[in-house]
Amino acid sequence: MGPLILTLACPDRPGITARVTGFLFERGCNILDAQQFNDRAGNGGGDRFFMRVVFDPDGSTREGLRADFATLASEFGMDWTMVREDRPRRTIIMVSKFDHCLVDLLYRCRTGELPIDIVAIVSNHPREAAIRVEIGDIPFHHIPVTPDTKPAAEAQFRTLAAETDAELVVLARYMQVFSDEQSAHFAGRCINIHHSFLPGFKGARPYHQAHARGVKIIGATAHFVTADLDEGPIIHQDVERITHADSPEDLVRKGRDIERRVLAEAVRLFAQERVLMNGNRTVVFRG
Template sequence: MTSANPAYVLTLNCANRPGIVAAVATALFEAGGNIQEAQQFDDTATHRFFMRVVFDVAADIAIEALQQAVTPVAQRFGMGWTLRPKGAKRRVMLLVSKFDHCLADLLYRWRIGELPMELAGIVSNHPLETYAHLDFTGVPFHHLPVTRATKMEQETEIWRLFQESGSDLMVLARYMQVLSDGLAAKLPGRCINIHHSFLPGFKGARPYHQAHARGVKLIGATAHFVTADLDEGPIIEQDVERISHADTAEDLIRKGRDIERRVLARAISFYLEDRIILNGNKTVVFTG
């Protein structure tokens, strides 16, 4: 095998039992695979096993042959699994509101190649001129204003755009609207939100003001998958920063913007690299 050979990422999870690793390795070897990286986790609380494998194959081996090799093992162990070309870019749709620091950061990381994705579009409940200082060249922009009376119609349009653009992932990059239960239910494991607080504390609106009122010494941000339960979806990534009694609520907001940017970018990167596997209301994240 050489570095020019195509590489694939296999992720799997199933009830834990002896022989899983050996069976997977044997199946890949017999299909012509050469394992480059393997990570695994046995959740003793749920008795479930999780694994991420990166391997390459000769250029003439099709993905269908690899799928046929893995399928009998998956059936034998009752696995949930995915197999994707390592270099395949996912299509990502960004939802934003007035606060644009996460949007600006994601656009920058995308343009320099740090986030290997295809931007399917930007959806905002604010007009294009709100972001006049940002470069949207090559990225479709959709202004979808929303009121309480028009929420269902607006979300219907969001879902239409998501499907017609072939998007794989929806990112709420400080989108200050709560998704309806109906839309959230259509996106299990495919919608990431950045919450400007270290969940599960300080949920909902104005978390930095809540934190300031409580005199906290650490503030943070949380990236999680969206579910029908507000701010309670499976957590993907978090980070914190120390603050002091001298910091105002405005200082916390300013410092929080930096945390939000890096936490959201890391969570998206983990998703793009197939490093996240759902584990009930939690996640297993193979960070390398």
């Protein structure tokens, strides 16, 4: 068994780091990387402590470590996970008619840059309208969505996610808004790319909104999906400078490049267990 990743969040108090590292030392584990953050601002509701540890279990079984750690976690009121570092996260990618983000994710996955296993691609449009590149043996599912069929379509997708054991859903320019029920079902494991530097220019046609305001910087935001449109906890953002000479079409063209790299980085951070929820914000351990 290769290295394991332990992530945890709990109310802050003295001694947490000592207890966690001591626990691993006592079981012969070798810590390879450790990061922590003490949120004194109380953004998640009171002072919170966050930690990510990568360690070599040195022959210990994950099941045994998990069982033992559960006692410690209960003492500190921890929300925690312990997973294999080398396990690709089972991922569904959703797309409508713009496939540039999908193409980038496929490339990065195939070159080993992203530790994900794409178990399905889903679109509200037929294959020939949604994707213009070869997807190999990845299953493609066309799930049409209309106002009348939306509840049934969302239920069909939930069934697909359950059947494929999907751990992550990526909205790679999927232009359908999730219902409150769907957002709640995939809370904390559904990432959207919004073609704007949130919280500015929410909703439709953000590049045209930005052009109308004469902004000098455009950007993209990868965030978790919540019931509030484009207001989920932010994972990653990036920007690019523009000028008065750029048309709305120029902004769209330049924006697509930002979108694909921002989304890919957010997926990487999630797949490497570097993103921890902190109320309506995130703690992101870079690396």
